[in-house]
Amino acid sequence: MKWSEICIHTTNEAIEPISNILHETGASGVVIEDPLDLVIDKEQMYGEIFELNADDYPKEGVYIKAYLPLNSFLGETVEEIKQAINNLVAFDIDLGLNEITLSEVHEEDWATAWKKYYKPVQISEKITITPTWEDYTPTSEDELIIELDPGMAFGTGTHPTTVLSIQALERYIEKDDLVIDVGCGSGVLSIASALLGAKEVFAYDLDEIAVKSTQINAKINHVNERIITKQNNLLNHVSVQADVIVSNILAEIIVRFIDDAWNNLRDGGYFITSGIIQAKKQMVLDQLEEQGFEIVEVNVLDDWVSVVARK
Incomplete structure (x- = not known):
């Protein structure tokens, strides 16, 4: 099958509204090529996952790319996208150059080209995440390897919120x-927990795809016998007593089950939360302390916040 790559040369300010337009017109995902990625300070990271080529990036602004089926409706779809983007001016959104180009992409090229961007990356003192297709040799006896297939769903496991959690x-x-593990997604936090010595991990997610993804990734990493994965809404009707509860979701969701986390933790247990933006940090801290938790750590990486609280 052939696809058409639509590329919009615009501004950082326009990334979110244009991405939303592309999703609404049938794009299953977008690619953002921002030259700031070439110079961003990553001192807090243990390793890099990207091998970026400056020639692929604009000198100013950003490229937003999406893929649309190459069919008889393509022309109408592109015109619809252009009109919707131009309408953003009415909301005082700076579109920059607002240049739109199209190019043809073969499915077999598209299906494998993205893999070149994913390399093994060390995200903590002990743990390195590597894509399943990469041959990687540990650099020390203490190094723990998590193999993930980013194409399965839920990303590569190297987002700042995941790094902070691990x-x-x-x-x-x-x-x-x-x-x-509440909201297990790819299962990377459950796998990390098992590799770090947990005897048993209960992984819950409301999304059926997440449950299946966690089960598959647990098998890939040979820890499936210690990870019990179930479809569940947060900690509703969960009676397990844990030493550690970890949740990388969103602040608004975390505060909804702080009381359940308290009830499911043994005395002295830890509640590790991540996925919190700076603006919502105090809300989470206040709710944790109101419940009776002691705040042990607050850590920040790339404007994302993680909180460790103790019962």
């Missing part, structure tokens, strides 16, 4: 702990 798990999990 770094916290590494500090607080003790051998034979029981861990609950």
Whole structure:
């Protein structure tokens, strides 16, 4: 099958509204090529996952790319996209150059080209995440390897919120702990917990795809016998008593089950939360303290916040 790549040369300000337009017109995902990615300070990261080529990036502004089926409706779809983007001016959104180009892409090229951007990346003192197709040799006896297939769903496991979560798990999990992972997604936090010594991990997610993804990734990493994965809404009707509960979701969702997390933690247990933006940090801290939690750590990476609280 052939696809058409639509590329919009615009501004950072316009990324969110244009991405929304592309999604609404049938694009299953977008690619953002921002020259700031070439110079961003990553001192807090243990390793890089991208091998970026400056020639692929604009000198100013950003490229927003999406893929549309090359069919008889393409012309109408592109005109619809152009009109919707031009209408953003009415909302005082700076579109910059607002140049739109089209190019043809073969499905077999599209299906594999993105893999070149994903390389092994060390995200904590002990843990390195590597894509399943990469041959990687550990650099030390203590290094723990998590293999993920980013094409399955839920990303590569190297988003700042995931990195913060795994770094916290590494500090607080003790051998034979029981861990609950709320909103397990790809299962990367459950797998990390098992590799770090957890005796048993209960992984919950409302999304059926997430449940299946966690099960598959657990098998790939040979820890499926210690990870119990179930479709569930947060901690509703969960009676398990855990030493550690970890949740990388959103602040608005975290505050909804703080009381359940308290009830499902043993005395002295840790509640590790991530996925919190700076503007919502205090809301989460206030709710945790109101419940009775002691705030042990607040960590920040690329404007994302993670909180470790103790019962």
